[in-house]
Amino acid sequence: MKLDIKGVQNSYPVFIERGLMDTLSDFFDTPSTYILLTDDGIPSIYVEKVKAFLNPKKVITVKQGEVSKSMATYESVLLSMQRLNIQRSAHLVALGGGVVSDLGGFVAATYKRGIPFTIIPTTLLSMVDASVGGKVAINTQYAKNSVGTFYTPKQVIIDPNTLDTLDKRQMHSGMSEVIKSALIGDASLFEALKKPFNHLDIVSIIRQSLEVKQAFVEGDLKDQGKRQTLNYGHTIGHAVEKESDFALLHGECVAIGMKLMAKNKPFYNDLTAILKRYDLDLSIPKTMNVSNLTDHIKEDKKVFNNVYHIIDVEKVGNGFIKVTEEEEIKRIIKGDC
Ligand SMILES: NC(=O)c1ccc[n+]([C@@H]2O[C@H](COP(=O)([O-])OP(=O)(O)OC[C@H]3O[C@@H](n4cnc5c(N)ncnc54)[C@H](O)[C@@H]3O)[C@@H](O)[C@H]2O)c1
Known part of the structure; x- marks a missing residue:
């Protein structure tokens, strides 16, 4: 294909x-x-x-x-x-x-x-x-x-x-990006992910994930706006990744970010069940603190003039860019620290 x-x-x-x-x-x-x-x-x-x-x-x-x-x-x-x-x-x-x-x-x-x-x-x-x-x-x-x-x-x-x-941990890290693609752009992929991995067709999973990426990339080739939706879970994820000095894998950190963003959302339980399947039902390590993480977030490319752009999902398959402020980011992180 x-x-x-x-x-x-x-x-x-x-x-x-x-x-x-x-x-x-x-x-x-x-x-x-x-x-x-x-x-x-x-x-x-x-x-x-x-x-x-x-x-x-x-x-x-x-x-x-x-x-x-x-x-x-x-x-x-x-x-x-x-x-x-x-x-x-x-x-x-x-x-x-x-x-x-x-x-x-x-x-x-x-x-x-x-x-x-x-x-x-x-x-x-x-x-x-x-x-x-x-x-x-x-x-x-x-x-x-x-x-x-x-x-x-x-x-x-x-x-x-x-x-x-490929070892299991690297494979699971990749699954985190598949789960992200489903949440921001493909509700049918999210449904499919509720099945155990050995019931999934890996070719379809790769194709569907890439189609989500394609839709966002082609609408914004140079990453000036809409394409940033692909960063769901990444604002907090990147901060955790950096704070862990890259001991945690990228997908693991994105999973932490997605789970925090999804708290109180109708799909939260389904998401955590899927994350669990891939050993990705993770939390911010206890050794990390809110202030160090928010410092890293300030360096995020989606923060301009103290205005934070964060990616959110209310309904599976519909990611969007939300303008927010530092206090809101701190509140989201504190949900886990
Ligand atoms: N350009 C982009 O749009 C984009 C998007 C996401 C991530 N990235 C970048 O990708 C990098 C992470 O990539 P990654 O997760 O593929 O990690 P990686 O390239 O470091 O590979 C992970 C490990 O798996 C090993 N490996 C690779 N293929 C294997 C196989 N088939 N069997 C056994 N071992 C194998 C590698 O030797 C390596 O040790 C980061 O630097 C990140 O910034 C770029």
Whole structure:
């Protein structure tokens, strides 16, 4: 199955099907110089498959984890491409989770002012979120994703079979973004999520989540308004993530944020039952306090001139942007601290 997604530079196809890793030559029919970017946590079986199909000129393997979305790694990837005199016609293939696609996309966007790139996402979070939407970035010591741009891939190739090797905690972190997509944009997906995981069709789950993302992204390609709805649970989630020094996974923090936002809403019990299924029925760790968390929230891109924009849901499937103030955010957090 295929979705065509509008991007800042071009529209691009997102292919979703089990087994695509075994038919990669269908997607790379033009001979090119390929650079394969991956990380050292990606099982070698996938790396070998891509190598066998593409015969890349260079395989660049960065360290797994957020640490690789850094200036230092970005520079080392660029330099290793320059050492080989890689031309503008070369094609970068990013194989891995959101770290590899964010870093790889930013390298592709900036190397010789832009070279084509393909994303082959291998985590659920990257399949339902990071690989689509065109945001590419690295972090600095001061802020996450603070150096980046919008750069659209040529294609995204999703083979859900690669999830077989993903550990449970990472898988659950990805499910948190699926649950978020359901809450803000797809009531039928929320209904489906009430069933146990082994009754769900993962291809449909990925497609439905991406369709929600597509609707918000295409209406606001450069993230100036409506697209921020995708940040449901993220305002508080990002603050918890930062305060935990990234010990908690992104999806776990988003789950905390969603649960707090959903308190007293008619769907709260259904939501917590779904979160429980994925070990995501979590609370703000007791070691954290309201004032540190609100300090982090002040750095959120949705806070301008002391006016807070937070994403809310009253009815499942209808996320919206709400203007609020610091006291309200504190009140929501205190519900849990
Ligand atoms: N650009 C966007 O729109 C966007 C959206 C959401 C998140 N992100 C970014 O994505 C990043 C997080 O991505 P992530 O959750 O995919 O984490 P990740 O890329 O760090 O991958 C998680 C871990 O899983 C391992 N792994 C990946 N695929 C595997 C597989 N199939 N089997 C076994 N292990 C595998 C990796 O080596 C890594 O250790 C963050 O940096 C976040 O900022 C970007």
